[in-house]
Amino acid sequence: MLISNLEIVPGRQVVQHLGLVQGSSVRAKHIGRDIMAGLKNVFGGELKGYTELLQEAREEATQRMIQQAKGIGANAVLNVRFSTSSVAQGAAELFVYGTAVVLD
Template sequence: MEQVVNGVLVVNTETIPGKKITETLGVVSGSTVRAKHVGKDIFALFKNIVGGELTQYTELLQEARQDAVARMVADAMTLDATAVVNVRFATSAITAGAAELFAYGTAVKYE
């Protein structure tokens, strides 16, 4: 929940509220595929019979999302961007128990 990741401002709005964008540098993206170990998968399978929240997978996706955002920011830093705007997320299920997370946005400079 940081507002600034490694000195790069990340927002999902088209503009940065209260700031002015001076230059667009292109699309940046970051993706990751993560899985939990078998023990947690089996526990989730048991939990699924009873229903409710599957905390193991909530955790998994949270970690994956942080990873994807961090990679996107690293990509933005190679372009010397000061912010990433209009960030979108995409998720896909490859196999049961693994999650592919993809974060993308536009790298910009602002003043």
């Protein structure tokens, strides 16, 4: 499965467009990580726990998108975009979407 945020793939032709595919993942903060983050709010700096948390959530969302694309018979997802929104206090939604296509 080829994932790209360009509209084309060099040297290959798009044979068929299959429409939009998407994946999302909603994550809440971890209590242990929250305490550490509270400390970091005094000293400033990177919140490593959150960096990892959000990265994992994004990977999961991407996996879901890939599953959906495979389900409709695509072999690549082009023009991929990521987006984040906070749905509630302490929870964030990571959203990824793109165009499923069949490449030759």
